[in-house]
Amino acid sequence: MNFSDKLRQRIEKTGSALCVGLDPRPQNDNIEEMGTWLRRVVEETAPYTAAYKPNIAYFEAMGIPGLILLEKLVADMPRDIPIILDAKRGDIGETQKYYAKSYFERMNVDAVTLNPFMGYDTLEPFLDHPGKGIYLLAVTSNPGSEDIERQPLADGRRVYQLVGDMIERSRRENRATHLGMVVGLTNAGGSVLDDLPDAPLLIPGLGAQGGDLSALAGSNRTAPPVINVSRGILYQNPELTYAQKAEQYAAQIRAALRPGS
């Protein structure tokens, strides 16, 4: 099943657009313990979860055992839950081929995040993987998204709209991958959502980064967004279970996306 259908079905089944970020911060060198903990988080949060988003940085920081852990975690994930690998890769096409091979063929994740700022040709090795998903960084959640991404162009448009143009181009070319964008909740206000094509959004910034879901209100977008929470579920409010935290975030997101439901 392709990424878009898998995500849509999962959102329908759970009634949730919550994406749970799997960003483990090890307290010791016990990788096995870390694996057991992450599996517990997945088991508890799954009923409220549209997708999981492991960020590869946290696994790379644990060395080779961390990468093995990531591969096993992905391999054992419930098959009906999409996995978005947050890798944010961007390099010349020749090198991107090997990132694509690693993530889409070796790990077999459903979708990845990519940094599009080296240009469309750097996306092409990923665009040639039928059924997979790609989220391009457009307006990230950090304050520095102002430095380049939100800068005005000579014609009054914004740099992030060039990322939107890449989505349109991939549609004109009938690419088999499903292209969306990353828009940080903390920077999604103003005209940002209206400026971008109606494509799926991955929206980080809720929870620890303090993003406000009201930024999503009133948007006419039809493509299904997922809203990511990592620390807010893994580490904040330890008096609550992971299931309770996921359930609460899922409910908040539902209310923001479908007010009155």
Ligand SMILES: O=c1ccn([C@@H]2O[C@H](COP(=O)(O)O)[C@@H](O)[C@H]2O)c(=O)[nH]1
């Ligand atoms: O613009 C972006 C793009 C990616 N991220 C990633 O999402 C999670 C957020 O973690 P929290 O703990 O919920 O803040 C993390 O993996 C980031 O690298 C982002 O925050 N902003």
